Amino acid sequence: MEGTSLTETEEDFQAEETQSYGRVGVTFGDVGTTSLKFNVAASVDKGEYVQVSHPDIGWVLGQIDNIERQSDLSVEKARELNEGNQVDIDDTVIAKVNIIGYRDDNGLLRVPGNPFRAGEPIYLAEEELIREVLGLKESKEGAYIGKLRGHDIKVSMNINTIAQKHLSVLAKTGSGKSYTTGVIIEEMLKNDVTMVILDPHGEYNSLAKAGNPKNTEEFDIEPRGYGEKLTEFSPDPEINQGARPLRFTFRNMATKDILEMCGLNKRRSYVTSLENAKSKLAVKKGEFGIEDVINLLKGNEEDNSTTLVKGLERLKEKKIFAGKGTRIDEIVSEGKASIVNFKGTPPDMRGFIVDKLANSIFELRKRNKIPPLIMFAEEAHNFCPQRGKVQCSEIFKTIASEGRKFGLGLGIITQRPAKVDKNVLSQCNTQVLLKVTNPNDLKAIEKSVEGMTKGMKEEIKRLPVGEAILSGAGLSEPLLVQVRPRQTKDGGESIRVI
Numbered sequence: 001m002e003g004t005s006l007t008e009t010e011e012d013f014q015a016e017e018t019q020s021y022g023r024v025g026v027t028f029g030d031v032g033t034t035s036l037k038f039n040v041a042a043s044v045d046k047g048e049y050v051q052v053s054h055p056d057i058g059w060v061l062g063q064i065d066n067i068e069r070q071s072d073l074s075v076e077k078a079r080e081l082n083e084g085n086q087v088d089i090d091d092t093v094i095a096k097v098n099i100i101g102y103r104d105d106n107g108l109l110r111v112p113g114n115p116f117r118a119g120e121p122i123y124l125a126e127e128e129l130i131r132e133v134l135g136l137k138e139s140k141e142g143a144y145i146g147k148l149r150g151h152d153i154k155v156s157m158n159i160n161t162i163a164q165k166h167l168s169v170l171a172k173t174g175s176g177k178s179y180t181t182g183v184i185i186e187e188m189l190k191n192d193v194t195m196v197i198l199d200p201h202g203e204y205n206s207l208a209k210a211g212n213p214k215n216t217e218e219f220d221i222e223p224r225g226y227g228e229k230l231t232e233f234s235p236d237p238e239i240n241q242g243a244r245p246l247r248f249t250f251r252n253m254a255t256k257d258i259l260e261m262c263g264l265n266k267r268r269s270y271v272t273s274l275e276n277a278k279s280k281l282a283v284k285k286g287e288f289g290i291e292d293v294i295n296l297l298k299g300n301e302e303d304n305s306t307t308l309v310k311g312l313e314r315l316k317e318k319k320i321f322a323g324k325g326t327r328i329d330e331i332v333s334e335g336k337a338s339i340v341n342f343k344g345t346p347p348d349m350r351g352f353i354v355d356k357l358a359n360s361i362f363e364l365r366k367r368n369k370i371p372p373l374i375m376f377a378e379e380a381h382n383f384c385p386q387r388g389k390v391q392c393s394e395i396f397k398t399i400a401s402e403g404r405k406f407g408l409g410l411g412i413i414t415q416r417p418a419k420v421d422k423n424v425l426s427q428c429n430t431q432v433l434l435k436v437t438n439p440n441d442l443k444a445i446e447k448s449v450e451g452m453t454k455g456m457k458e459e460i461k462r463l464p465v466g467e468a469i470l471s472g473a474g475l476s477e478p479l480l481v482q483v484r485p486r487q488t489k490d491g492g493e494s495i496r497v498i
């Protein structure tokens with residue numbers, strides 16, 4: 001270790017700053033097994049990894065959780081300073097380290113059973129030790145998200161764990177949720193993971209095109225488009241040119257659902273008329289569409305038929321029905337991803353469509369008729385809100401709690417974690433956290449993330465765009481990561497007004 005040849009003068013420590021694995025201080029005071037303090041004698045930052053030798057074990061990894069300057073400057077002396085008088089200030093910078101641990105002979109992460117020694121030097125951790133203790137070895141099942149902040153160490157999350165234990169991407173608007181989700185989806189596409197992406201704003205079809213990323217060498221990535229693995233569907237293919245129409249078979253729709261979509265008051269009073277019309281047509285024509293029902297009802301004498309016809313005509317305008325709807329096995333296709341682009345679709349219709357789609361996917365997955373998959377929901381607070389109910393609220397709760405049994409993973413993306421159903425959010429055991437400042441959202445996050453230190457809670461409020469805290473998915477503890485550049489075109493780039 002380079003540090004051993006150092007003398008303990010300030011000058012030497014300052015010269016040391018430019019070296020990568022230098023000595024940064026010495027432990028003092030009461031020393032524990034899971035935390036310790038050291039006097040800071042070189043420039044170090046909160047969050048940095050350090051190593052300290054334990055008498056029985058050897059090198060153990062820790063992380064600086066807090067740094068504080070302690071001084072003997074009293075209020076009286078401060079007042080004197082204020083009046084322009086000379087005052088001597090004696091101060092020391094002290095850092096608190098959380099011990100992460102070491103790998104035992106079986107490769108298990110452990111913390112020492114007895115304390116470290118006081119007077120033990122603290123060094124910036126070597127990359128090899130960080131990799132080993134944090135378990136950051138490259139693996140085939142890994143989704144490469146970025147690099148450990150300040151280090152040349154790739155961080156990957158286990159794809160199977162993401163799918164089995166559900167994922168959430170949480171951050172305020174503009175802090176990189178869609179960008180980072182794009183990175184995750186690229187990794188999934190690379191590994192032939194089957195996906196459905198619910199995309200309210202049409203941001204994800206850019207995954208088809210190669211982007212023009214910076215820092216490709218530093219992050220070891222190449223621009224690439226995934227067009228051959230992506231299909232875009234939309235209820236409104238006129239607005240979303242190039243998307244295949246997403247349609248439902250009218251005949252298979254429950255009467256209750258049709259009436260709900262028609263937006264009629266006193267829905268019960270129309271049940272009989274609609275049911276009768278549907279059964280007549282079923283006998284006569286076998287296959288029938290919404291226009292057949294309208295035509296049949298137009299000839300009806302009953303007085304409430306006019307209102308029902310008007311409702312059905314409005315519904316017909318929304319063009320979500322066809323004689324033959326889109327097949328679920330077209331949307332869920334092994335090793336490929338389908339984007340359902342809802343740009344231009346009104347929110348109530350969207351909720352309805354997602355309800356039908358998610359229910360069908362869940363049912364078919366239960367019966368193993370479609371491959372295991374992950375369903376991503378961007379702006380998830382609209383699909384499974386904490387307050388109030390939308391059409392697809394229930395199915396989101398069901399997938400969150402039972403999906404893992406049937407190989408149906410969920411990816412929740414939202415800028416308002418506090419507004420997402422807690423039953424859903426608490427089931428997402430893999431988290432990607434970007435900058436969050438709203439206190440209610442922070443509370444919701446704290447409740448759902450395990451092993452988050454006090455330092456990290458503070459850090460979330462200050463994360464710059466491009467940095468994320470990753471937790472779960474095979475990581476031994478939450479990590480601060482510089483998200484890698486996108487291979488594909490970034491679909492969420494801000495629109496310039498001038």
Ligand SMILES: Nc1ncnc2c1ncn2[C@@H]1O[C@H](COP(=O)(O)OP(=O)(O)O)[C@@H](O)[C@H]1O
Pocket residue numbers: 171172173174175176177178179180465466467483484485490492493494
């Ligand atoms: N890791 C990153 N590297 C470079 N630019 C990024 C990164 N993350 C986000 N951005 C940029 O920041 C802006 C906001 O990102 P976006 O993903 O749209 O945020 P959100 O979905 O949270 O509102 C976009 O212009 C995007 O290109």
Ligand SMILES: [Mg+2]
Pocket residue numbers: 177178179492
């Ligand atoms: Mg976004």
